[in-house]
Amino acid sequence: MPERWDVIVAGGGTAGLAAARSASKEGGKVLLLELRAHLGPPAHSGSLVSSDAGILVKRAVAQRLREIKLHAPHRELTVDYDRGMIVDLGRIDEILAAEVAENGGEIWLNAPVKSLLMEDGVVRGVHIEAGGWSENIRGEVVVDATGARGDMSCLFLSEVLRKGWKREFLAFYNEYLMVNASDEKSAEVFFDSYLAPGGHAWVYPLTKGLAVSGICGLRIHPDAALDEFLGRREIKRLTRAVPIAASRGQLPLEGPLSQTCGDGILAAGGAAGQIYPLSGQGLQYSLRCGEIVGRVAVDAITEGDVSKERLSEYDRVWRSEFGRDFEIGKVIYSSLSVSRDQKMDALAAVLDGRPGLQRAFVDLFLGFNLASSARTLLKDEEISKIFGGEVIKLFNRR
Ligand SMILES: Cc1cc2nc3c(=O)[nH]c(=O)nc-3n(C[C@H](O)[C@H](O)[C@H](O)COP(=O)(O)OP(=O)(O)OC[C@H]3O[C@@H](n4cnc5c(N)ncnc54)[C@H](O)[C@@H]3O)c2cc1C
Known part of the structure; x- marks a missing residue:
């Protein structure tokens, strides 16, 4: 040594x-x-990454996605989306x-x-x-x-x-690895300020019968929040699933x-x-x-x-x-944090029936093709209004 x-x-x-x-x-x-x-x-854990990821990440693919379901508080969208994959960390x-x-x-x-x-x-x-x-x-x-x-x-x-x-940007999370989940090739993301203020919940498919479900949010007790989320939402693919591992911690969202x-x-x-x-x-x-x-x-x-x-x-x-x-992500995050539920519902309404914009929104949310997805979305007047002045300024600056 x-x-x-x-x-x-x-x-x-x-x-x-x-x-x-x-x-x-x-x-x-x-x-x-x-x-x-x-x-x-x-235990096994899945991360959602872009399908453009490098060779190393591609060697760990657990599931290639076909769609992403976005659940705003009062509206739902199923987005045809093949640019994401779940990898085994x-x-x-x-x-x-x-x-x-x-x-x-x-x-x-x-x-x-x-x-x-x-x-x-x-x-x-x-x-x-x-x-x-x-x-x-x-x-x-x-x-x-x-x-x-x-x-x-x-x-x-x-x-x-x-x-x-x-503290104001420090989220807390809990994530379960679940067995006996039914197999689906979609990821689901849930926006709900009651359960996940300033954050979201998710369900990702992993390999056969395995799924991960997690929640992250500001000022929450993540264990209670995840159980409440699973209890309230009654997610179909998890009806017969049980958690076999949990991991919890904090996640700073300040950039x-x-x-x-x-x-x-x-x-x-x-x-x-x-x-x-x-x-x-x-x-x-x-x-x-x-x-x-x-x-x-x-x-x-x-x-x-x-x-x-x-x-x-x-x-x-x-x-x-x-x-x-990170700069773009932080400005959009801050903008969407104000009246978050109303904004997510309004976005879901504007995106309804517009697959190109839906994919751009998923890209933006996940940080893939960021500048181009943001520009695509901001061309729409209603979406610009929802994102607000700070976001528009950020893109007019350069
Ligand atoms: C619940 C959750 C879900 C996520 N999902 C995604 C996703 O879908 N897609 C995505 O791209 N990113 C995702 N991320 C983010 C991504 O996982 C992190 O950005 C990434 O894990 C950071 O890697 P890291 O090595 O910096 O930290 P970590 O993965 O946290 O690793 C830190 C390591 O250091 C060790 N350690 C800590 N303190 C000490 C010490 N004092 N001495 C020695 N060792 C120590 C820990 O045990 C751990 O092994 C997620 C994060 C969380 C929390």
Whole structure:
């Protein structure tokens, strides 16, 4: 075991594994530390991603969608939609972990990072603690990929920036993995401010007989909200289904941090707030940001300069690739948060019988083809009115 690692990655989710893969591929000595006893989600878990996703994501497809059912509070729409697929998150993590190992990277499980080792404001490594065991581990660069879900997440935010997520944008979620669901090739999304204020609920098909159903919203108790949602909605495909696993946590919807690196440290994925506010999508951003982080970290180490200034190359690259996505997502999210139920009903009414606009709305909600879907929608006068002045301004600006 090296006495000093090049790159220490805290967190073995998608962002951390992508960072470890990229840094180890670039020749860095990489150690990934995961707090739990396993990588990946606790059981199978499905993520809805664009069918344009890269090859890695395509290797983990669980279900290709044919349609998406949108449930506004008092109206429903079934949208013919083949641009989305449900991927098995655990499978993606397995593929990434195998590549980390192949490149010579090390993965330690049951290794919770308790704090960062700081010297004169520079991050020099991490302190891990589990049971009676504790250790300081030193490295040239630390990558915070601890996500945003739990109490031990977000080391960069809490210890370097000395902040927390803004409460008004902090959603809470619970998601069940369910067995004995009937098979359908559609995903369902529910907007209902009573059960999911500022958020939504969903049902996604996974592989045969499996489905995931979840809810996220502001100021909710997610466990009670999910049970109430399932009880009230009586979703047909879940009539005989039962949950066999649950995962809960928090999901910041405020958009990315204004700064994602410091001296000796970079943050990627949920820990950097790289989550699309409108729907909470983040898998693609985590993968890509992890990849950039790994490369920038190893280049900086090779040049002997791991200062914040040098590492800010990462910040520039990811913002130029998709910083605008988060900006658009946040403005639309804020606009639709006011009188949300009325707006979702009004949108469903305008979209009724207009398949092109329906697909553009689903794209916009999921963050796919964002700029073009928003422009398509804004050409319609009624939709422009529903979205409001701030959204229109955003598109008139450039
Ligand atoms: C309920 C839900 C549904 C979602 N659905 C979708 C979807 O359909 N499509 C989509 O694109 N995105 C979706 N997302 C978003 C997407 O899953 C996240 O953006 C993505 O998981 C972020 O990956 P990450 O690696 O940054 O964080 P995480 O996946 O949260 O991984 C963080 C890892 O770090 C570990 N960790 C935490 N603290 C420490 C510590 N102190 N020391 C060591 N390890 C630590 C955790 O155990 C975990 O393994 C969803 C998110 C949620 C919460």
